[in-house]
Amino acid sequence: MPAALQATLEFLRAYAGPLIASLVIVAVLPLIAGYVVLVERKVMADMQARLGPMRVGPHGLLQPIADAVKLLLKEDIIPEKADFWIFWLAPLVSVTAAMLSMAALAFGPAFQIARDINVGILFVVGISxxxxxxxxxGGWASNSHYSLIGALxxxxxxVSYETAAGMALVSGLLLGGSLQIRTIVEEQARQGVWFIFLAPVAFFIYMVASIAETNRAPFDLPEAESELVAGYMTEYSGFRWSLYFLAEYANMIVVASVATTLFLGGWMRPFASVRWMGWVDFLPPLLALGVAGYCVYRAPRQPVPVQKLVMLGVAGLCALVALLLAVPLLLPAAFFLKAGIHGAFWFVAKVGAYIFVFMWLRFTLPRYRFDQLMRLGWYFLIPVSIVNVMALGVGLVLHWQYRVNLWLALGGTTLLTLLIALWLVWADRKREAEALQARGGPGTPAADSYAG
Amino acid sequence: MLDKVIFYVFGGIAVVSAALVVTRRNAVHSAVFLITALLATAGIFLQLRAEFLFVVQIILYVGGIMVLFVFVIMLVNLDVALQQIQFSRQKWVALLVTLALAGQVGAMLWWAGQPGKKTLPLPVSVAAPAEKLPANAEAVAHSLFGPYLLPFEIASLLLLVAMIGAVVMAKKKV
Structure with a gap:
């Protein structure tokens, strides 16, 4: 059929760049997710005064690859009473959504698949x-009570936390004045400030809500292992299970990227608009060089000869990255590469910092109870986020129409939001105390069943 | 050409899965096909360069309403639901409504086919290149808060009334 062939060729000619970029994402994302898992295990081990994975590769650097091989070779079980097609479909849906939402993300000014999409940030949020x-x-199709409760x-x-997250995003979008990812970042460059400083409450709300949306501790009730075995993935094993795992970590990267774009200045380096801070540009290559030097220093101390070689290989990789980061700075001919390479570095660094805070919270806070989670969402986060959007709107109108200083206007309205948040906390405490009293809590003498 | 291919693929998916929604016995399967139909409709919006509608369709219908649908379906005892009659018996009313709808669609198609009346060329191909079109979200905002301000506010008032009504019905003692 020449018509179909012609259409295919036309499609390929028009979209070769985005297609290659999406192939890169699909191919590299599992590797990145694996290494995020390794970093998480290392961070956890460090916070608990342990070493973490040490056996596969120097300092466990090859552990993700060993884990991937293990997961691929594991037996793939589909329960007899499960709904076969939906059980088969469910992990694919999770992974597809997580990967597809990356299409509109801009990992630096040069790397974005869907460039001209006008509603980029909404696309990312909606698809994810x-x-x-x-x-x-998946939880329903497993035909198991643990899975079903996890899914519910x-x-x-x-549903509860998406509302609050959406309202927090609206605050950021009000400041940026656009839904297009590129424009939002460029607007932060133009105004010379990251939006986290203009809307700190919105950033906080987005952070809490994004932890809940990615089912991470302290909000990991859908997979609470002490109550539900593994929640919605109880009946999954092997490769299908690892798809869920991949989706969870990919989602973390997505929410971190959205927060970075909207609140942390996207791919801009810190103090991008301050002229005398130009030396910050030299930090990334020096950092990479320092890591490479440390790897060389540690290489002779590895216990096994193979591990020495691997360590030197890692050092070489870091040196390569340092070279890549340094070339646009040192060679005037390659200066046009600087925006792309350094932008990508800063973007990845900010995403990494955001994910590190996720990990930090996970190993610090105990898990919430489900009614506490719902109360936090509905009685605190959603009202505060609504108030915050309105206060921010008032502040911006004060600035645009009445020429009030931007910092004064936004500071005042933020203070107002914080006062209302405090009042909400107080009201919640009071309501809880009253409920306890009504149930016959510790305050009422009649409830002492051991008396007499 | 590409526009046509995309339109017919998404349209076909939408029609087939819409038919499957009503013929599946299992409510969860119906819900999955309903999600597919809604996503395919969103795809057609995207093909029409209505990016904002595409995203809103996904966020509201698929990401919001369908999640609640599936949530409720899981609380229902499916074994009991499977025993019940699948279709209601109001054949004559259904036939009447279907005929009226088919008549409308047919009239529209016939109207579009008349020479000189270029209202609805099917499948719709966008004449202007993407860069020439006004930014989609802005265009929607300008029409909603410009000429259609009153209908828009009335619709939101209606939704507010419905929401309060739902709360009152759910909570007997307010």
Whole structure:
């Protein structure tokens, strides 16, 4: 059929760049997710005064590859009473949603698949929210009570916290004045300030809500291992299980990227608009060079000869990265590369910092109870986020129409939001105390069942 | 050409999965096909360069309403639901409504086919290149808060009334 062939060729000619970029994402994302898992295990081990994985490769550097091989070779079990097609479909939905939402993300000014999409940030949020169907359908199809309860919890949690997250995003978008990712970042460059400083409350709300949306501790009730075995993935094993795992970590990267774009200045380096801070540009190559030097220094101390070689290989890789980062700075001919390479570095660094805070919270805070989670969402986060959007709007109108200083206007309205948040906390405490009293809590003498 | 291919693929998916929604016995399967139909409709919006509608369709219908649908379906005892009658018996009303709808669609198609009346060329191909079109979200905002301000506010008032009504019905003692 020449017509179909012609259409295919036309498609390929027009979209070769985006196609290659999406292939890169699909190919590299599992590797990145594996290494995020390794970093998480290392961070956890460090916080608990242990060493973490040390056996495979120097300092466990090859552990993710060993884990991947193990997961691929594991037996793939589909329960007899499970709904076969939906059980089969569910993990795919989760992974597809997480990967597809990356299409509109801009990892630096040069690397973005869907460049001209006008509603980029909404695209990312909308598509990544489809991942919930993978969790809910998987939990239902497993035909197991643990899975079903996990799925129901996940759905309730997502619906509750998506509202607050959406309102927090609206605050950022009001400041940026656009839905297009590129424009939002460029607007932060133009105004010379990251939006986290203009809307700190919105950033905080987005952070809490994004932890809940990615089912991470302390909000990991859908997979609470002490109550539900493994929640919605109880009946999954082997490769299908690892798909869920991949989706969870990919979602973390997505929410971190959205927060970075909207609140942390995207791919801009810190103090991008301050002229005398230009020396910050030299930090990334020096950092990479320092890591390379440390690897060389540590190489002779590895216990096994193979590990010495691997360590030197890692040092070489770091030196290569340092070279890549340094070339645009040292060679005037290659200066046009600087925006792309350094932008990507800063973007990845900010995403990494955001994910590190996720890990930090995970190993610091105990898990919430489900009613506490719902109360936090509905009685605190959603009202505060609504108030915050309105206060921010008032502040911006004061600035635009009445020429009030931007910092004064936004500072005042932020203070107002914080006062209302304090009042909400107080009201919640009071309501809880009253409920306890009504149930016959410790305050009432009649409830002492041991008396007499 | 590419526009046509995309339109017919998404349209076909939408029609087939819409038919499957009503014929599946299992409510969860129906819900999955409903999600597919809604996503395919969103795809057609994207093909029409209505990016904002595409995203809103996904966020609201698929990401919001369908999650609640699936949530409720899981609380229902499916074994009991499977025993019940699948279709209601109001054949004559259904036939009437279907005929009226088919008549409308047919009239529209016939109207579009008339020479000189270029209202609805099917499948719709966008004449202007993407860069020439006004930014989609802005265009929607200008029409919603410009000429259609009153209908928009009335619609939101209606939704507010419905929301309060739902709360009152759910909570007997307010």
């Amino acid at each position: 929210s489809l991942g919930i169907f993978g969790i809910v359908l 919890r996940s759905a309730a949690q997502l």
